[in-house]
Amino acid sequence: MKMGGGPKQFGIDVEQVPELLAAIKTAGLQFAGFHIFSGSQNLKAESICEAQQKSYELALSLAQHTPEPIRFLNLxxxxxxxYFPGEQALDLAMIGQNLKQIAARAAQExxxxxxxxxxxxxxxxEAGIYVTQIVDRKISRGQTFLVVDGGLNHHLAASGNFGQVIRKNYPVAIGNRMGQGEKETVSIVGPLCTPLDLLADRMELSVAKPGDFVVIFQSGAYGASASPQGFLGHPEVIEVLV
Ligand SMILES: Cc1ncc(COP(=O)(O)O)c(C=O)c1O
Known part of the structure; x- marks a missing residue:
């Protein structure tokens, strides 16, 4: 998700920064540093390295306009x-090497x-899971739906309605039947009266019944806090820290 470059609702356009820095000086405000945020959910280490390099270069070029030395540089x-099938965890080693170089330069510059x-x-x-209980099992024209007691009102991102262009399933399991051999293809749907309330679309999962628990992994960020809990008046999600 790109959040910098071009016309953006966030932050300050680079070309306006020198004027702003001059205004900070005139106003007698204390300048602390730069906060540069270019994007989110990037799994390509090379492009994170490139963004960090560019952010550093940008701050360095703006340093000539700052009223005081840069004390904080947020990259x-x-x-x-x-989240999705085929995605690989980030290669941190490459990012670490890149940051080492930037840190060495910063120490001088x-x-x-x-x-x-x-x-x-x-x-x-990755530290958080969302757990919801199956309340009904419905077969409609050959397709099996497991209806659960929470949905997009608790976990908008898993429903695919928080920035996904093409909806994909989060990693899901039947929590109390892990390792069970018998599988079937089901859709997991929430209790809200909208077809958007879909937590898993035709996934192969352990055969489950009402009372069982559906678990959605990778839910520790953009879960409850990014969800419309008031929508349709269902109970709020309970957050438990273990
Ligand atoms: C300014 C800022 N900082 C930090 C974050 C956290 O991003 P992420 O969860 O992708 O690491 C965001 C997310 O949009 C952000 O806008």
């Missing part, structure tokens, strides 16, 4: 996690600057 985040990374889902996404 953003963007470290993705694998902006010695007062503390370098900052701003990670979200990479820190917590």
């Amino acid at each position: 953003g985040g963007g470290f993705g996690i694998p 902006m010695p007062e600057a503390e370098l900052i990374l701003e990670l979200g889902r990479y820190l917590v996404g």
